[in-house]
Amino acid sequence: MDFTLNARETHFRDRVKHFIDTRIRPRDAEYRAAHESGDRWGVNPVLEAVKAEARAEGLWNFFMPPHSGQAHVDESFVFEGEQLTNLEYALCAEEMGRISWASEVFNCSAPDTGNMEVFHRYGTREQKEQWLRPLMNGEIRSAFLMTEPAVASSDATNVQTSMVRDGDHYVINGRKWWSSGTGDPRCKIAIVMGKTNPDASRHAQQSMILVPLDAPGVKIERMLSVFGYDHAPHGHGEISLTDVRVPADNILLGEGRGFEIAQGRLGPGRIHHCMRTIGVAEEAIAAMAKRLLSRVAFGKRIADHSIWEQRIARARIDIEMTRLLCLKAADMMDKAGNKAAHLEISMIKVQAPAMALAILDDAIQAHGGGGVSDDFDLASAWANVRTLRFADGPDEVHCRTIARNEFGKYSEFKADRPSSGDLGVAR
Incomplete structure (x- = not known):
């Protein structure tokens, strides 16, 4: 069993480590000062400046593993990033974990990484152009809404948010919480898991649909704290969805595929x-x-x-x-x-x-x-x-x-x- 890192694994790990040690860590105090002195729920100018430097050096979107030949993936849409394997990315992500804001500098922070994976694997060409491209460019942020306060969401079949087809739209009603990232003013789109067919088999009742956060009926009721920390500007929202109407084309992959x-x-x-x-x-x-x-x-x-x-x-x-x-x-x-x-x-x-x-x-x-x-x-x-x-x-x-x-x-x-x-x- 050979534990020696190959040239590519070493190359990316060392580049990320060097950037963190020379560009991020020296500005950590400045980042924190900007966070406390400005709008805590706004965009941190220090982070944006360092993020631009990272992208200019090609240290951007590491996480997306290759998907060539996999079902659902539109090979004509090119994901702009290094497309590291999971093993290669693991070495880089460990370095990013050393400073709390480092992941976002490389456009590799949750929940955007997972959401970009969803768009890339399961989204239509139109959905990718509208949402994946700006996420890929670091222009917007996103959220993933699955957990609900009224049920034990560790069993996702308990999720009760309803998605009812009404002509060319779905009407969504429910309440979500621990919706990470919804405090950020750049958060524009949410992937929402809900129930489209309560009469289907247990694991075919749920679907995922795209909901713009500015859609009528979407309301951030409050930002939740974690042991007293509110994690501004990222935050974790409790969100109510009241008669939210979105186009039927916003469904991902089809009903029952959640x-x-x-x-x-x-x-x-x-x-x-x-x-x-x-x-x-x-x-x-x-x-x-x-x-x-x-x-x-x-x-x-x-x-x-x-x-x-x-x-x-x-x-x-x-x-x-x-x-x-x-x-x-x-x-x-x-x-x-x-x-x-x-x-x-x-x-x-x-x-x-x-x-x-x-x-x-x-x-x-x-x-x-x-x-x-x-x-x-x-x-x-x-x-x-x-x-x-x-x-x-x-x-x-x-x-x-x-x-x-x-x-x-x-x-x-x-x-x-x-x-x-x-x-x-x-x-």
């Missing part, structure tokens, strides 16, 4: 989060080590207390193991497809946030009272990573997939249904 599209979108999206989370963990262990080496307690450096040696060692071991699992999942997606890699995707989706949260927790502890303040990035990073245990499917759903696969290996061991006597029922 789950098919969701699976095509969520596979890459899940692993993109995990890639960036490894970068977050690397920043946390670096911050922790520097703090432990620079502070003295009880007559010696905190780093010299044995408990911290163990914590640092455990952090490094966990990062390395998680990275290998992430790269394995990405490699399988490239070689065998998202469906074949579903088990590895589930495993890394559970492991990466848990790993990063543990390291962030230790890093916060190492920083004492400062760790829970906004003087360092640790508290906000912890809040962001904690949400990933819900995003793109909660831990429990992915653990169910992993466990069922394991049980399936031993299907010959089938116990008979216990009798009432076996259950110890009193007679």
Whole structure:
């Protein structure tokens, strides 16, 4: 087994790392100052300036893997970007995860990455020209509306938003929340999952449709906070859809194809989060080590207390193991497809946030009272990573997939249904 990176993988990873170290990290304080002094729900001028530099250098739209020959893809529409494989992109995304706003600099931030994937795979030529092209150029932002406050949306068959055909239109009614990106003034289009046929089979009731955010009846009721952080200007909206009328041509792929599209979108999206989370963990262990080496307690450096040696060692071991699992999942997606890699995707989706949260927790502890303040990035990073245990499917759903696969290996061991006597029922 050869773990050596090839020339292309090394080339893109190193270019991204160099750009982050020389163009993004030095302007991080300036970015934060602009965020706090201007309109927090507006466009940050520092980000836009650095984004223009990245695009000028060809560091743009890395994430879209090649789709040549796949069903639904219109090969005549050229996606403008490097079209890295999942494995190549994993190495770049880890570097982007080190600074919170870096992904957007390269036009590689969620939920736009997943939405562009949907448009590219499943959209018509007209839908691509209207929405994918400006997304691809970084001119607009987008949202993905699936989760609902009234139902357990980890089971997407519970989604109740209705989409009723009325002539040449669909009329949409429902309420969504955790609609990430809807606070950004550039957010113009949403992909909405709802129910078009309640009488169809369980996984054929749902469809996805395109809804412009300025359509009559679309209302952002409030922006939700995450452990007190509102993530302006990105934000996470609760949105009501009241008699929203959109053309029937806005349906993606056809009625009843919502789950098919969701699976095509969520596979890459899940692993993109995990890639960036490894970068977050690397920043946390670096911050922790520097703090432990620079502070003295009880007559010696905190780093010299044995408990911290163990914590640092455990952090490094966990990062390395998680990275290998992430790269394995990405490699399988490239070689065998998202469906074949579903088990590895589930495993890394559970492991990466848990790993990063543990390291962030230790890093916060190492920083004492400062760790829970906004003087360092640790508290906000912890809040962001904690949400990933819900995003793109909660831990429990992915653990169910992993466990069922394991049980399936031993299907010959089938116990008979216990009798009432076996259950110890009193007679």
